[in-house]
Amino acid sequence: MDVNDVRRAVWRMAHELLEAEKGLDGLVLIGLQTGGVPLAEKLAEALKKIEGTDVPVGSLDVAFYRDDIGLRPVVPEAPSHVPWDLTDKTVVLVDDVLYTGRTVRAALNALADHGRARAVRLAVMVDRGHRELPIRPDVVGKNLPTRADELVDVGPDGVTIGDLVPVGDGEPRRSGPT
Amino acid sequence: MSAHLRCIDDLGRDGVDAVLKLTDSMVEVGRREIPKVPALRGRTVASLFYEDSTRTRLSFETAAKRLSADTMSFTLASSSVKKGESLRDTVLTIEAMGVDAIVVRHASSGVPWQLARWLEGSGVSVLNAGDGWHEHPTQALLDVYTICGEHKAGSLEGLRIAIVGDVKHSRVARSDVFCFAMLGASVVLVAPPTLLPPAIEGWPCEVAHDLDEVLGDVDVCYLLRMQAERTTEALVPSLREYAAVYGLDRRRAQRLPAGAIVMHPGPMNRGVEIAPEVADLPNAVITRQVANGVAVRMAVLFHLLTGQAHEEVRF
Numbered sequence A: 001m002d003v004n005d006v007r008r009a010v011w012r013m014a015h016e017l018l019e020a021e022k023g024l025d026g027l028v029l030i031g032l033q034t035g036g037v038p039l040a041e042k043l044a045e046a047l048k049k050i051e052g053t054d055v056p057v058g059s060l061d062v063a064f065y066r067d068d069i070g071l072r073p074v075v076p077e078a079p080s081h082v083p084w085d086l087t088d089k090t091v092v093l094v095d096d097v098l099y100t101g102r103t104v105r106a107a108l109n110a111l112a113d114h115g116r117a118r119a120v121r122l123a124v125m126v127d128r129g130h131r132e133l134p135i136r137p138d139v140v141g142k143n144l145p146t147r148a149d150e151l152v153d154v155g156p157d158g159v160t161i162g163d164l165v166p167v168g169d170g171e172p173r174r175s176g177p178t
Numbered sequence B: 001m002s003a004h005l006r007c008i009d010d011l012g013r014d015g016v017d018a019v020l021k022l023t024d025s026m027v028e029v030g031r032r033e034i035p036k037v038p039a040l041r042g043r044t045v046a047s048l049f050y051e052d053s054t055r056t057r058l059s060f061e062t063a064a065k066r067l068s069a070d071t072m073s074f075t076l077a078s079s080s081v082k083k084g085e086s087l088r089d090t091v092l093t094i095e096a097m098g099v100d101a102i103v104v105r106h107a108s109s110g111v112p113w114q115l116a117r118w119l120e121g122s123g124v125s126v127l128n129a130g131d132g133w134h135e136h137p138t139q140a141l142l143d144v145y146t147i148c149g150e151h152k153a154g155s156l157e158g159l160r161i162a163i164v165g166d167v168k169h170s171r172v173a174r175s176d177v178f179c180f181a182m183l184g185a186s187v188v189l190v191a192p193p194t195l196l197p198p199a200i201e202g203w204p205c206e207v208a209h210d211l212d213e214v215l216g217d218v219d220v221c222y223l224l225r226m227q228a229e230r231t232t233e234a235l236v237p238s239l240r241e242y243a244a245v246y247g248l249d250r251r252r253a254q255r256l257p258a259g260a261i262v263m264h265p266g267p268m269n270r271g272v273e274i275a276p277e278v279a280d281l282p283n284a285v286i287t288r289q290v291a292n293g294v295a296v297r298m299a300v301l302f303h304l305l306t307g308q309a310h311e312e313v314r315f
Helices: A003-021 A036-051 A102-112 B008-031 B055-066 B087-096 B111-118 B137-150 B171-182 B211-215 B239-246 B250-254 B286-305 B308-313
Strands: A027-032 A057-060 A090-098 A119-127 A139-143 A150-155 A158-163 B044-049 B070-075 B101-106 B125-131 B160-164 B186-190 B206-208 B220-223 B261-263
Touching (some): A036 A057, A036 A119, B044 B087, B070 B087, B111 B125, B137 B261, B171 B186, B186 B211
Parallel strands (some): A119 A139, B160 B186, B220 B261
């Protein structure tokens, strides 16, 4: 996917969200650190263009809720920013790549500490398969079948698939914890 | 190989930076309605305090609980030490119960190193909560975090910091001097010669004896507590005279440059090293130091117990 493909996908995702939620009332976008945060902002821009309404955008770092703490170095990228009580809100979790589903599992637990949301939806730019938990997205930019040893990157230039390449000390670079 | 925090050098520059960054996230956790995350679920942190403490012990225990670790607390008064149990036996007993970290405070310098030797191979981390006159690394980290939060630059690079008072008996001063200097601050110790440690030569700081000469040009004025319980000899003529020469009274506080902050590790002797009204001025950040203490100790526990530090000591 190049930049234009991503832009069109964001536009379509915004429309799908609006249609499914029947408007923006009580809707909050929360991007997952780090890849989901710019995507959540793009979605909010698209929603503003369509409906003329500002949608609150927050960010969530799930490091302290991960299930692999102690198995690998888990370091938070940035403090979470969820300055609202989520009780009775509809939360749209936004991430760039959906992979095993473990990040989303951690995010669901993290969200619960901010109140009892009325509903939680999941929007991702790329669903690359290989789920390890019973989690599915509600809105998807692109379904992208991959091998587990490939690396999917959603960057400012669009979506790229690369191979896990040995870097530096010969250890393979991890694909993002998605 | 377990990771310890016995002194600032155990972390090194990279470790200090990692802990400070982590602290930002811990501060956010602390602001929530439910200030608790499951990060250290299933781990146990024991605190072993052979000396009195309010803030450090409570702050470590709060930190561990906010990360969902279990806590075990040992206080001298109600322990088997009263029946004559040695430090080594006490430590091995606690280790046998299955702990991941021991937070220790002791009147003797070097106790955390001794514990680390006894616990070698057990995977237990030792955290120094103050050993004698030696080090108090988490205090230095929370001081650094507080200074970074108060100064626009957000770092210690180029700041001038005066540490005033009883340096000789102060583990806070020792950890602070090394940590502040490591992060690029220029440190000046201000004290009468009797309250300076005997071997100050290797320290990365200057020494002055006149507070009034130093005051006009500092970004941070850090006051140390006069330690009546440790001062066995008559090192100052009287506390009143000390207050007159080295205490931060209102007159001296007014001579601090705009934006300079006043710090104190607590507990304060109001009217000795700090005048009662100066401690309540807006640029006195003493309660912020305490508030940051919990977040910094959360960061330290998370850093040491989740393997971040192991990666660094591997090579």
